[in-house]
Amino acid sequence: MTARAIRVLAVNTFREAVRDRVLYSMVFFAGAVLVLSLFASKVTVGDHEKVVRSVGQGAMDLFGCLIAMFLGVSLVWKELERRTVYTILARPLPRWSFIVGKYAGLMLTLAVEVALLLALYTVLMAVQQHVPPPVVFVSAASLLAKLALLTAWATLFSTTSSPVTAAAFTLSVFAIGNLADDIWLFGRQAESEAVQAAARALYWALPNFEIFNLRAHAVHERAIPWERFFTAIAYSAAYSSAVLGLAVVSFEKKDFK
Amino acid sequence: MAEVAAIEARGLKKVYQTHFWERPHTGLDGLDLTVPAGGVYGFVGPNGAGKTTTIKILMGLHGATAGEARFFGRDIRDPAARAVVGFLPERPYFYTHLSARETLRLYGALSGLGGAALDARVGALLARVELARFADVALGKYSKGMLQRVGLCQALLHAPRLLVLDEPMSGLDPLGRALVRDLILEENRRGCTVFFSSHILHDIETLCDRVAVMVGGRLRGEGTVASLVGDAVLRVEITLRLGAGAPAPAGAVVLEGGRARLAVAPEAAEAALAAASAAGHTLIEYTPVRKTLEDVFLDEVERARPVDVRRIGVLS
Numbered sequence: 384m385t386a387r388a389i390r391v392l393a394v395n396t397f398r399e400a401v402r403d404r405v406l407y408s409m410v411f412f413a414g415a416v417l418v419l420s421l422f423a424s425k426v427t428v429g430d431h432e433k434v435v436r437s438v439g440q441g442a443m444d445l446f447g448c449l450i451a452m453f454l455g456v457s458l459v460w461k462e463l464e465r466r467t468v469y470t471i472l473a474r475p476l477p478r479w480s481f482i483v484g485k486y487a488g489l490m491l492t493l494a495v496e497v498a499l500l501l502a503l504y505t506v507l508m509a510v511q512q513h514v515p516p517p518v519v520f521v522s523a524a525s526l527l528a529k530l531a532l533l534t535a536w537a538t539l540f541s542t543t544s545s546p547v548t549a550a551a552f553t554l555s556v557f558a559i560g561n562l563a564d565d566i567w568l569f570g571r572q573a574e575s576e577a578v579q580a581a582a583r584a585l586y587w588a589l590p591n592f593e594i595f596n597l598r599a600h601a602v603h604e605r606a607i608p609w610e611r612f613f614t615a616i617a618y619s620a621a622y623s624s625a626v627l628g629l630a631v632v633s634f635e636k637k638d639f640k
Numbered sequence: 641m642a643e644v645a646a647i648e649a650r651g652l653k654k655v656y657q658t659h660f661w662e663r664p665h666t667g668l669d670g671l672d673l674t675v676p677a678g679g680v681y682g683f684v685g686p687n688g689a690g691k692t693t694t695i696k697i698l699m700g701l702h703g704a705t706a707g708e709a710r711f712f713g714r715d716i717r718d719p720a721a722r723a724v725v726g727f728l729p730e731r732p733y734f735y736t737h738l739s740a741r742e743t744l745r746l747y748g749a750l751s752g753l754g755g756a757a758l759d760a761r762v763g764a765l766l767a768r769v770e771l772a773r774f775a776d777v778a779l780g781k782y783s784k785g786m787l788q789r790v791g792l793c794q795a796l797l798h799a800p801r802l803l804v805l806d807e808p809m810s811g812l813d814p815l816g817r818a819l820v821r822d823l824i825l826e827e828n829r830r831g832c833t834v835f836f837s838s839h840i841l842h843d844i845e846t847l848c849d850r851v852a853v854m855v856g857g858r859l860r861g862e863g864t865v866a867s868l869v870g871d872a873v874l875r876v877e878i879t880l881r882l883g884a885g886a887p888a889p890a891g892a893v894v895l896e897g898g899r900a901r902l903a904v905a906p907e908a909a910e911a912a913l914a915a916a917s918a919a920g921h922t923l924i925e926y927t928p929v930r931k932t933l934e935d936v937f938l939d940e941v942e943r944a945r946p947v948d949v950r951r952i953g954v955l956s
Contacts, residue, residue, distance in 0.1 A: 384752055387749070387752070388749075388750055391746065391749040391750055392750075395735070395738075395746055398737070398738075399735060399737050402737045403737075465733050466729070466731070466733040467733050467734060467735055469699075469701060469727075469729045469732070469733070470727065470729065470732060470733075470734070470747065470791070470794055471750065472699075472700060472701060473699045473700070473701070473722060473725070473727035473729075474722065474747065474750040474751055475719045475720050475721075475722045475723040475751065475752075476719055476750060477719045478700075636703070638656075638696075638701070638702040638703060639696070639701045639702065
């Protein structure tokens with residue numbers, strides 16, 4: 384019964400997202416960037432083919448993150464504000480299933496968005512250069528693992544704050560998460576042991592989004608770094624579950640106004 | 641064996657405190673309530689009496705600070721207890737991107753229904769609330785009254801044993817209110833227990849077997865409507881045709897057409913009639929006025945007010 388409720392809520396969240404014109408605009412814009420990269424390569428110096436691949440990979444990453452944050456920061460808040468949650472939670476389902484269902488629906492939306500952009504990228508590459516090697520698809524899977532973690536953070540903030548505050552928090556986590564390796568390096572180079580310990584603690588507590596970055600491998604069409612890929616998947620699964628767990632704990636305690 | 645109550649609450653309490661520096665506010669103060677299975681139960685009280693708080697706790701939307709409650713003997717903290725309950729919040733809100741049909745399919749699926757049986761049930765309910773023509777229109781285009789009807793459909797979808805309705809007639813036109821009244825009675829005839837809060841005391845009086853009166857987070861009265869209002873006569877209203885040239889009785893209101901109306905205490909009615917007859921007036925109407933639920937309600941509200949507030953009220 385709970386599994387069925389999660390599926391029903393996920394499908395509804397997906398349906399709500401795909402009926403949102405803003406999502407279409409963002410996906411359209413991402414597609415346009417991919418297509419325009421073909422022309423941009425003509426006016427750049429250097430390896431034209433790599434420019435196209437680099438812009439394509441970057442566009443998929445950027446728009447994936449933007450859509451995850453845009454939809455994620457209002458994912459739960461919107462339900463509370465519009466009070467749609469009243470009649471949903473009056474059904475025989477545990478509260479945690481609501482959070483998991485909403486999250487799963489947003490992940491389904493992001494998976495479809497990444498798949499659409501990947502299909503467009505593949506077609507463009509096949510026409511312009513050659514059929515992309517498997518590393519491109521592995522890189523896209525790694526991107527999805529990154530989006531899973533980012534969405535979990537956005538969902539957590541969405542259960543506790545308004546979209547503006549949640550967006551500010553999510554953006555902060557995203558920015559820090561992209562600097563995680565620098566925090567590690569900073570800690571190693573620091574002379575004070577206290578600073579080193581603080582940097583290490585910060586590094587392990589905050590997400591490291593760089594771990595998911597296989598874009599360079601995809602652009603330069605290198606061999607698939609399987610070990611790094613599976614580490615990233617495991618990291619995302621464990622970390623996303625923990626963050627989603629916090630969102631559930633916060634949601635369980637809530638009194639709906 | 642005694643029949644298990646549809647709703648049983650014991651010592652239900654809710655204290656609100658948003659921030660630790662704020663003074664706690666008691667929304668519900670140790671509510672003991674038993675709603676027998678099979679009847680229509682009214683839950684009345686002024687704004688802030690704790691009606692919606694009680695309903696939100698029962699439906700798992702608020703956590704109780706203390707106490708416990710059960711639906712048909714099952715602890716409300718167990719989500720499965722809600723499987724036999726249909727709920728309509730005070731102002732139902734739905735996903736505006738869905739049509740009425742899609743909405744009801746969603747709620748049906750969340751209640752474990754599906755397939756052709758669900759589709760048939762959705763169609764029948766939409767026809768019952770006269771929304772069949774608009775079944776595939778997005779709810780974003782619905783009026784408040786139409787949304788209330790969709791709300792009723794989602795509450796009835798899984799043929800619940802208990803209906804919990806928070807102000808179901810609120811904001812409805814007379815036709816909508818009549819429809820809700822009919823649905824409450826239909827569901828009750830089917831064997832469903834109905835528990836509903838309302839400000840419209842006439843509806844409570846005509847629909848309910850039992851009533852609970854809430855004031856200031858506490859239960860102030862509970863029982864059948866008859867036991868609450870009693871059968872004592874409050875006053876007698878006498879309408880007279882005035883005799884030619886005879887003055888109207890003292891305290892009477894003179895009406896058009898040579899008539900006058902007089903309100904007297906029950907024990908003074910006989911003497912008033914005799915005096916009127918002696919003065920040459922003719923009796924047209926004699927109406928004993930009994931206590932209504934509204935009188936009970938106002939008495940309880942007045943009794944619950946702090947003494948100093950009552951005095952200020954009298955002085956002003």
